[in-house]
Amino acid sequence: MNKETRSLKEKIDKLYETSNLDYDEILFVVQNIFKTEYNDGENLFDYICSKANEVRFRNYGNKVFLRGLIEVTNICKNDCYYCGIRCSNPNVDRYRLTREDILECCAEGYEIGYRTFVMQGGEDPYYDDEWMFEVIKEIRDTYPDCAITLSLGEKSYETYKKYYEAGGDRFLLRHESITEEHYQKLHPETMKLSNRLRCLKDLKDLGFQVGAGFMVGSPYQTDENLARDLAFVKEFQPHMVGIGPFIPHEDTKFKDFPHGDLNLTVLMYAMTRLLLPNCLLPATTAVASIDPNGRAKSLLAGCNVIMPNLSPRRFRKSYSLYNGKLSTGKEAAEYNDELEADLAKIGLQVEYIRGDNIQWRRK
Ligand code: SF4
DSSP states (O other): OOOOHHHHHHHHHHHHSSSSSOHHHHHHHHHHHTTGGGGGTSHHHHHHHHHHHHHHHHHHHEEEEEEEEEEEEEEOSSOOTTTTOOTTOOOOOOOBOOOOHHHHHHHHHHHHOOOOOEEOOOOOSSSSSHHHHHHHHHHHHHHHSSSEEEOOOOOHHHHHHHHHHHTTOEEEEOOSSHHHHHHHHHSTTTTHHHHHHHHHHHHHTTTTTEEHHHHHHHHTOHHHHHHHHHHHHHHHOOOEEEEEEEOOOSSTTTTTTTOOOOHHHHHHHHHHHHTTTOOOOOOHHHHHHHHHTTTHHHHHTTEEEEBBBBBBBGGGGGGSSSTTOOOOOOGGGGGHHHHHHHHHHOOOOOEEOOOOOTTTOOO
C-alpha cells in the first residue's frame, strides 16, 4: 500500500472510530477516494461502505424501515430552479389531495402494515394552518401507534408549533446547500438559506425529529460544497438525512445538466452514516431511479429507510420532481413483497414499526 492510500485509509478509520472528521479531512476523503493512486492494493470506496454498513448494523440491526409516502399536493408557490413542479412550469397537471384522499391513503397504508405516514408536498397556500392541524390531528387520533412525518416546506415557528401540537413527529426539510453562493444558484432571490436554517432550528427546538439533506451533483456543486454539507450535518445533528442524486427535469433551466453520480451519492450516504451513527438515512427514490442497483448499494453503505409511494395512483405521474422518477413497481407501496424479497437477498429485513431515531423522545 503506498503512502497516499495509507493516509486515506487512516482518515476512514478515524471517521469510523470517532464518528468525526473536520472539514479539511472530509474534503480530503471526498477529493481522493475515487483516484487510482489512493487505492493501491485496496478499494477504499468498498472499505468505507462496509464500515458504514457495520455502523448501521450496530445501531439498527439489519432492519430497513418502510414509510408510506403521500404526495399531498404538486402545487407550490416557490420556483426552485431544479424542481419539475415549481410554480413557473406550465406543463404540470396540478392536483391537491382532499382531506378524505389523505385519510384514505393512510387507511390503505395501515392495512398494508405501514406505521409511518409521510405527508409531502409543495408549499401550497391552500393548506392553511387550521386545515393542516385538523388533518394531522385526525391521523393522530385514528392511528395513535403511527408516526406522522411532514415535508411541507418553510413555515413560521407558530405554524410548525401547530403541526407539532396536532401530533406531527418528524419534519423533513433539506437544507440543499450550506454554501450560500451555491444555494443561491439553485434558488431564486426570494428564497434564502438563512430562512431555511431558521426553519430547521425552529423544528428542532419544538421537538420534531428533523431531517436535513442535500442533492449530490446539483448544478455548480463542488467537492468543497459537499464537504461543507457533510460538516454541517455533523454540527447540526439532524435525526434524519435526506440525500439523493440531482436528476434534471426537462422543464427546468437545468435540463441539460447530467444527473448526479451514483458512487458519489453512495459515498455521501456512507460518510453520513459514519458521522451520525444514529441517524435515519433513506435510500431515496432518486437513487433507485438512476440505477437498478442504486438502492441495494445505498442500503449496503448505511442507509436504513425506504419510502414507497402510497399516493393515489391517479396522481403519481403528476408529482414529477425530476424526469424518470419511479412511482410504480418496487417504489409503490402495493408491491412490498418484491421489495422484501430484494432486501432479503442482501441480508436485510423490511420493518414496519414506527422506527424512530433511537435518541429521540417526544417532548
Ligand atoms: S423543491 Fe419543493 S419548494 Fe421548491 S419548487 Fe419544488 S416543491 Fe416547491
